Amino acid sequence: MKRQQKTVIRKARISDAVKIHKLVQYYAKEDLMLARSLMDIYENIRDYFVAEKARAIIGCCALHICWKDLGEVKALAVNPVYRKKGIGKDLVEKAMDEAARIKLKKVFCLTYIPKFFRKFGFRKIEKRYLPHKIWNECINCPKFPNCDEVPMIKKIKKTDVRENKLIGEINNQQ
Numbered sequence: 459m460k461r462q463q464k465t466v467i468r469k470a471r472i473s474d475a476v477k478i479h480k481l482v483q484y485y486a487k488e489d490l491m492l493a494r495s496l497m498d499i500y501e502n503i504r505d506y507f508v509a510e511k512a513r514a515i516i517g518c519c520a521l522h523i524c525w526k527d528l529g530e531v532k533a534l535a536v537n538p539v540y541r542k543k544g545i546g547k548d549l550v551e552k553a554m555d556e557a558a559r560i561k562l563k564k565v566f567c568l569t570y571i572p573k574f575f576r577k578f579g580f581r582k583i584e585k586r587y588l589p590h591k592i593w594n595e596c597i598n599c600p601k602f603p604n605c606d607e608v609p610m611i612k613k614i615k616k617t618d619v620r621e622n623k624l625i626g627e628i629n630n631q632q
């Protein structure tokens with residue numbers, strides 16, 4: 459009997475960039491997410507998390523720092539074969555862990571699926587509350603200025619740091 463391969467969520471490496479690009483392009487062609495150039499992915503590779511299973515990249519998600527207290531979660535995608543198995547959730551939670559670890563106060567997203575992000579505590583806001591800086595990316599979007607993405611934001615709480623919480627618990631037991 460074949461052993462089930464585990465899915466691992468980890469920080470992206472340079473060698474993942476082409477696979478991330480392929481995944482993002484797949485959904486961009488279906489108009490489900492913003493297209494990103496390979497150059498953009500290389501430049502921002504440190505923002506990315508990937509889901510890896512049996513050496514294949516089956517999901518990605520990025521956390522980009524925008525300002526002293528604000529980050530953006532973006533480029534979230536899961537290979538269609540592996541959707542609805544909790545991988546999208548694990549990727550977003552990993553990005554939120556990182557946001558809490560580096561002490562970001564808020565994280566926003568621009569999304570076509572507000573129902574999904576609501577599950578993680580994101581709430582709708584008006585675009586005007588987001589800094590102008592973030593619209594740089596929008597200028598290159600074919601939909602600009604008729605954007606139909608929903609802006610949402612989440613406050614990061616101390617309890618979002620799952621790893622640190624665990625470390626705290628271990629230290630307390632020692």
Ligand SMILES: CC(C)(COP(=O)(O)OP(=O)(O)OC[C@H]1O[C@@H](n2cnc3c(N)ncnc32)[C@H](O)[C@@H]1OP(=O)(O)O)[C@@H](O)C(=O)NCCC(=O)NCCS
Nearest residue numbers: 485534535536541542543544545546547569570571573574
């Ligand atoms: C959106 C996406 C990343 C979700 O990944 P996934 O691995 O299928 O999601 P999960 O299995 O972790 O789902 C977590 C929860 O969200 C729900 N969910 C999943 N996709 C959803 C969607 N499109 N709309 C609303 N809810 C959704 C699931 O039912 C699950 O709910 P539960 O916890 O109550 O059971 C994936 O469907 C995808 O790649 N979509 C195409 C690209 C895209 O839309 N990216 C987002 C751009 S902002």
